Amino acid sequence: MEILGISPQLLGSQLLIGLINGSFYAILSLGLAIIFGLLNIINFAHGAQYMLGAFVAWIALTKFAIGYWAALLLAPMIVGLLGIVLERTMLRRLYQLDHLxxxxxxxxxxxxxRPAGLFGRAA
Incomplete structure (x- = not known):
């Protein structure tokens, strides 16, 4: 039995992929809207800071032999402190200026x- 010339398995998998992609874009846009609404700054550095947290956790696990749960607690604190420093030193000065x-x-x-060697080669 085919629906619109497509097998039900293929149609179901395509619908599931569409729902997954749609929910990803919805969460992404909601996150940007909340940050823009609270800070009045469009922050594109969130992804890099998130990956920096993963890198800090990996370094803590491999190089410093810190336990998994300790690294999981330590990484967000370090990246959070970096975020506070960035906001206090750079972003705070831009609140009154144009969003660009x-x-x-x-x-x-x-x-x-990114090119600091943290996330692979710089493009």
Whole structure:
């Protein structure tokens, strides 16, 4: 039995992939909307900071032999402190300016974090 010339298994898998992608985009847009609503800054550095947290946890596990749960608690604290420093030193000065400046600054922060050897080769 086919629906619109597509087998039910293929149609079900395509619907599931569509729902997964749609929910990912919805969560992404909600996160950006909440951050923009609270800080009045479009922050593109969230992904880089998230990956920095994963890198800090990995370094804590492999290089410093810290336990898994301790590394899981330590990594967000370190990245959170870095986020506080970035907000206090850089982002706070942009609250009164046009939103484009915040977008450019946070994109520049991503460009500084990524080539630092943390996330592979710089493009």
């Amino acid at each position: 400046y915040g977008l450019l600054l946070t994109f520049g922060i991503v460009l500084l974090i």
